[in-house]
Amino acid sequence: MAREKRSGGRWKIQLLATLACNPFLSNFFKGKLYRGPLKGVCVPGLNCYSCPAAAASCPIGSLQAVVGAPQYQVSYYVVGILIFLGALLGRGICGFLCPFGWFQELLHKLPTRKYSTRRLHGLTYLKYGVLVVFVILLPMTVVNEVGLGDPFFCKYLCPAGILEGGLPLSLANESIRASLGTLFTWKSCLLVGVVVLAVFFYRPFCKWLCPLGAFYALFNKHALCRLSVDQDRCTACGACSRACGMDVDVFRSPNHTECIRCGDCIRACPHQAIRRTPDLRATHKKELSR
Amino acid sequence: MKRSSVLLLLAGAVLIAAGVLREEHVTVLHKGVNLCLECVGIG
Ligand code: SF4
Ligand code: SF4
Numbered sequence: 001m002a003r004e005k006r007s008g009g010r011w012k013i014q015l016l017a018t019l020a021c022n023p024f025l026s027n028f029f030k031g032k033l034y035r036g037p038l039k040g041v042c043v044p045g046l047n048c049y050s051c052p053a054a055a056a057s058c059p060i061g062s063l064q065a066v067v068g069a070p071q072y073q074v075s076y077y078v079v080g081i082l083i084f085l086g087a088l089l090g091r092g093i094c095g096f097l098c099p100f101g102w103f104q105e106l107l108h109k110l111p112t113r114k115y116s117t118r119r120l121h122g123l124t125y126l127k128y129g130v131l132v133v134f135v136i137l138l139p140m141t142v143v144n145e146v147g148l149g150d151p152f153f154c155k156y157l158c159p160a161g162i163l164e165g166g167l168p169l170s171l172a173n174e175s176i177r178a179s180l181g182t183l184f185t186w187k188s189c190l191l192v193g194v195v196v197l198a199v200f201f202y203r204p205f206c207k208w209l210c211p212l213g214a215f216y217a218l219f220n221k222h223a224l225c226r227l228s229v230d231q232d233r234c235t236a237c238g239a240c241s242r243a244c245g246m247d248v249d250v251f252r253s254p255n256h257t258e259c260i261r262c263g264d265c266i267r268a269c270p271h272q273a274i275r276r277t278p279d280l281r282a283t284h285k286k287e288l289s290r
Numbered sequence: 291m292k293r294s295s296v297l298l299l300l301a302g303a304v305l306i307a308a309g310v311l312r313e314e315h316v317t318v319l320h321k322g323v324n325l326c327l328e329c330v331g332i333g
Contacts, residue, residue, distance in 0.1 A: 033323065033324075033325060034323075035323040036323075037319065039318070039319050039322030039323050040315040040316070040318055040319035040322070041315070041318075042318065048326075048329050049321065049322040049326065049329070050325055050326045050329040050330050054322075056322070057318050057319075057321065057322035061321065061322075061326065061329065062318040062321060062322070065317055065318060065321040066314050066317050066318065069317050072312070072314060072317070075309060075314055076305040076306070076308040076309035076312065076314065077305070077306055077308075077309020077310060077312070077314035077315055077318065078309070078314070078318070079305055079309075080301075080302045080303070080304070080305025080306035080307075080308070080309055081302070081306055082302075083298055083301055083302035083305060084298075084299060084302025084303060084306065085302075086298070086302075087295050087298035087299045087301075087302060088295075088299065150328060151326070151328050151329075154326060154328045154329045155328035155329075155333070158329065161326070161328075161329030161330060161331070162329075162330065162331050165325075165326070165329050165330040166329070166330035166331040169325070169330055170330075176325075176330070176332070179332045180331065180332060181332070181333065183331045183332065183333045184330075184331035184332065186331075187331040188331070219298065222292065222294040222295055222298055223295060224292070224295045224299075
């Protein structure tokens with residue numbers, strides 16, 4: 001119960017979101033993909049469309065597919081979806097709706113010694129480079145003879161593709177297993193690296209490498225769902241900052257680009273100085289008391 | 291409600307509509323229903 005109180009029951013939303021993104025669980029045993037019309041839309045979080053259970057498409061994979069297509073080169077559709085979601089929730093998507101973010105959180109619950117990433121703050125800027133270079137510039141400019149660009153992030157960097165697609169499909173499907181080579185080995189090593197790091201550090205992939213997190217981070221200050229600090233209550237004791245796994249100095253900058261809106265700081269504040277805006281609970285209470 | 295959020299929501303909606311008019315969602319659909327060899331590590 002204490003644990004549930006600390007996480008605010010957020011895991012239930014993360015579980016529901018993961019199942020909603022991946023409802024076709026029986027496809028894991030059949031070794032095939034869902035091929036229906038829902039794949040024309042994008043899910044909010046990082047979730048590979050080559051996962052056998054996936055119902056819709058990964059926004060980062062889709063963005064590369066459209067910018068790498070000779071007839072488009074820019075994607076209004078995928079960028080529009082990302083701006084819309086970012087303006088609504090910012091990185092709240094990372095905290096509540098992303099299956100790969102939740103996967104890292106679960107690994108971090110393993111009972112081992114944990115290490116702070118505060119001194120590695122400089123690495124958080126890497127993910128913006130990954131977004132610009134691997135998701136946009138390389139697929140747009142490095143093209144084959146028919147003008148098609150490779151999805152460079154999916155191909156060389158994405159650990160979610162190998163976890164949700166490569167591994168289950170290679171186990172269930174013999175012809176896929178037979179075609180695996182060096183690239184599969186490289187991506188598997190990358191996945192193992194992320195898994196090991198996630199056990200000791202909180203959400204290393206989200207902090208340092210994820211291009212989707214980088215995109216949503218740009219919207220944190222402008223999103224509808226934000227955090228606010230009541231300066232009359234705040235004593236600058238720093239309890240919120242110490243509780244934050246994303247290394248945010250919450251009382252100084254509550255809508256920092258790294259904040260995933262998990263709410264750990266809200267629960268840690270001894271003076272109830274931090275709240276979410278819009279405060280749905282307050283609105284609900286007001287309506288009830290009317 | 292913050293003005294910048296509303297403007298961004300509107301911009302997002304307009305871009306989605308423009309993308310649908312250009313049939314970008316069809317490219318997304320085709321990519322999603324076929325096994326992505328790069329994602330799964332075949333190449
Ligand atoms: S940073 Fe990326 S992987 Fe992490 S929660 Fe956000 S979208 Fe998901
Ligand atoms: S600032 Fe608060 S809500 Fe944001 S990531 Fe840190 S603890 Fe979570």
